Amino acid sequence: MSMIEVENVSKRFGPILAVDHISFRIDRGEVVGFLGPNGAGKSTTMRILACFFPPTAGRVSVGGHDVTTHALQVKQLVGYFPERVSVYPDLPVRSFLDFVAEAKDVPRAERKREIARVIDSCGLEAVSDRVIGHLSKGYRQRVGIAQALMRRPQVLILDEPTIGLDPEQVVEIRSLIRNLGAERTVILSTHILSEVSSVCDRVIIIHQGRILASESLAALRAQLQRTRVVRVEAEGPEAQLRAVLERLPGVETVRRPEIKVRRAEDNGAVALIVEYAGDDIRKQLSRAVVENGWELLEVRSLEPTLEDMYLQLIRDEEQALRIESLNH
Numbered sequence: 464m465s466m467i468e469v470e471n472v473s474k475r476f477g478p479i480l481a482v483d484h485i486s487f488r489i490d491r492g493e494v495v496g497f498l499g500p501n502g503a504g505k506s507t508t509m510r511i512l513a514c515f516f517p518p519t520a521g522r523v524s525v526g527g528h529d530v531t532t533h534a535l536q537v538k539q540l541v542g543y544f545p546e547r548v549s550v551y552p553d554l555p556v557r558s559f560l561d562f563v564a565e566a567k568d569v570p571r572a573e574r575k576r577e578i579a580r581v582i583d584s585c586g587l588e589a590v591s592d593r594v595i596g597h598l599s600k601g602y603r604q605r606v607g608i609a610q611a612l613m614r615r616p617q618v619l620i621l622d623e624p625t626i627g628l629d630p631e632q633v634v635e636i637r638s639l640i641r642n643l644g645a646e647r648t649v650i651l652s653t654h655i656l657s658e659v660s661s662v663c664d665r666v667i668i669i670h671q672g673r674i675l676a677s678e679s680l681a682a683l684r685a686q687l688q689r690t691r692v693v694r695v696e697a698e699g700p701e702a703q704l705r706a707v708l709e710r711l712p713g714v715e716t717v718r719r720p721e722i723k724v725r726r727a728e729d730n731g732a733v734a735l736i737v738e739y740a741g742d743d744i745r746k747q748l749s750r751a752v753v754e755n756g757w758e759l760l761e762v763r764s765l766e767p768t769l770e771d772m773y774l775q776l777i778r779d780e781e782q783a784l785r786i787e788s789l790n791h
Contacts, residue, residue, distance in 0.1 A: 465488040465489060465490055465491075466489055466490060466491045466493075466525065466526060466617065466618060466648045467487075467488065467489040467512065467523075467524070467525055467618065467648065467650070468488050468522070468523070468524045469485060469486055469487050469488070469508070469512075469521070469522075469523050470486050470521055470522045470523070471484050471485075471486055471520070471521040471522070472484070472485050472486070472508075472511065472518045472520065472521030472522070472523055473485075473518065473519050473520040473521055474504075474507050474508075474511060474516075474518050474519050475519045480672055481504050481507040481672055482504045482507050482508055482511075482518070482672045483504075483671070483672035483673045484520075484521070484673070485504075485508070485521075485669070485672070485673065485674045486521075486674065487667050487674060487677045489648060489650065490648070491617075491648055492644075492647070492648060493648055493649075493664050493665060494640070494641075494644035494648075494649040494651065494662060494663050494664050494665075495648075495649070495650050495651070495663055495664065495665045495666070495667060496651050496653060496658065496659030496662065496663035496665070496666045496667070497509070497650055497651065497652040497653070497667050497669065498653060498654070498656070498659050498666050498667065498668050498669070498773070499654060499668060499669040499670055500654055500670070501654055503654075503669045503670050503671060503672065504669050504671075504672040504673075505622070505652040505653075505654075505669060506545075506546055506622055506623075506652065508652075508669070509543070509545075509620050509622045509650070509652050510545075511523055511530060512525060512530065512541065512618075512620055512650070513538075513541055513543040513620055514530050514534040514537050514538050514541070517530065517531045518530075518531070525537045525540055525541060525618060526540045526617060526618070528540070539614070539616075540616060540617045540618055541616055541617075541618045541619075541620060542611035542612050542613070542614075542616035542618070542619045542620065543611055543620045543622075544607050544608050544610075544611045544619075544620065544621045544622060544624055545622050546622040546623045546626065546652075548603075548604070548606075548607030548610075550595050550603060550606055550607060550610070551595065552594070552595050552596030553594065553595075553596060554594065554595055555591075555592050555593060555594050555595070556582070556587055556590055556591045556592070556593060556595055556598075556606055556609075557578060557582070557591045557592060559595060559606065559610070560578045560581060560582070560606075560609060560610065560613070561574065561578060563610045563613050564577055564578055564613055564614075567613050567614050568614075569613065569614055577613060577614070581609040581610075581612045581613055582609065584609070584612055584642075584643070585605040585606075585608050585609040585612070585639060586605060586635075586639065587602070587605055587606065587609060590602055599632070600627055600628055600629075600632065601628055601629070601631075601632030601635060601636065604624060604625070604628065604632070604636055605636070605639070607624075608621070608624065608636075608639065608643075612643070616647065617647055617648060618647065618648045618649075618650070619643060619647050619648070619649045619650070620649075620650050620652075621640065621649065621650065621651050621652065622652045623652055623653055623654070624636055624640065624651070624653075625637065625653070625655065625658060637658065637661055637662050640662050641662055644662075651663060656768075656769045656770050656773060657769075659680075659769060660680060660769045663680075664679065665677070665678065665679050665680075666678065666679075666680060666683065666769075668773060668776055670776070670777055670780055671780075673780070675776045675777070675779075675780050676776055680769065680772075683772055684766065684767055684772060690715055690738045690739060690740050691738070691739055691740070691741075691743075691744075691764070692736060692737070692738050692764070692765040692767070693736075693737045693739070693744065693745060693748060693762060693763065693764055693765065694720065694734065694735075694736055694737075694761065694762075694763045694765055695708065695734070695735050695736075695737055695748055695752070695759075695761065695762055696732055696733070696734045696735075696759075696760040696761040696762075697732065697733055697752045697757045697758060697759050697760055698731060698732050698733070698757060698758040698760065699733060699752070699755070699756075699757030699758070700733075701733045701735075703755070704733055704735065704752070704755075704757065705717050705735060707751050707752075707755055708735065708737055708748065708751060711739075711744065711747055711748065711751060712741075712747075713739045713740055713741040713742075713744055714737060714738075714739045714744070715738045715739055715740060716736075716737075716738045717735050717736070717737050717738075718735065718736050718738075719734070719735065719736070720734050720735075720736050732760055734761075736765075743764075745762045745764065748762055749762050
């Protein structure tokens with residue numbers, strides 16, 4: 464049974480449709496990235512899962528409990544880190560976590576041990592007695608995650624946990640999230656593409672309140688890779704080299720790379736990107752270059768990045784919406 468089930472869910476705020484009939488499932492132990500631009504519906508979905516408000520339509524369950532009819536049971540399973548985490552800046556870290564433990568009904572006899580556990584899990588030992596308002600943004604984020612971990616939730620919902628952090632702090636928080644995912648289901652809401660590829664097992668992409676994809680990165684790459692891409696670098700006249708490669712069976716386009724990296728040893732080398740359909744074409748490319756008397760320097764397959772896949776999905780969705788509007 465899935466830990467989280469979202470079935471045909473919509474959420475309206477007056478005339479605004481924030482979430483539009485979305486469905487997805489998340490298994491126990493998965494670390495899933497919920498990816499989309501600002502305003503896509505990510506935070507709205509996270510708040511529904513955390514029982515901040517019910518969906519307008521559809522059904523959501525966490526651990527088999529409906530978020531509308533059994534909100535108390537869901538809240539006992541979920542730890543939630545909101546986009547704008549609320550901490551008391553005048554309290555020391557340990558005192559704030561003691562307040563959270565009391566609010567979450569952690570038994571008094573277990574409170575000290577539970578606070579020590581979340582402090583250790585989030586790497587807060589060195590600052591546990593310092594006032595929160597005097598901490599760096601990275602440590603304040605860790606305090607926010609620590610409060611979400613109180614009472615050992617089976618599901619951890621993190622809404623934009625690295626926003627506003629410097630690069631070093633981002634690396635630290637991502638490492639923390641990977642470690643936390645070893646023991647629980649984690650949903651990481653973000654608009655940062657690299658966050659998903661570095662932390663998550665699977666990605667759910669949302670745009671304008673609609674789910675565009677729910678796949679592992681490998682499956683998404685296979686699904687979207689309609690053409691394959693190879694980078695060829697050789698010493699020879701560019702126009703002739705391009706013409707020879709364009710004539711090869713299966714080749715769709717030959718173009719220059721978007722970014723040209725100049726090296727001291729280039730010596731007039733030409734780099735071209737070859738897009739083709741069908742089986743691996745690298746042997747034919749290599750043979751065509753060598754048989755024409757040119758020096759072959761490199762033939763390398765290029766995998767699409769998460770950014771490439773994301774932009775392709777957005778383009779496909781926008782094109783589908785345009786066609787839909789024309790048909791109506």
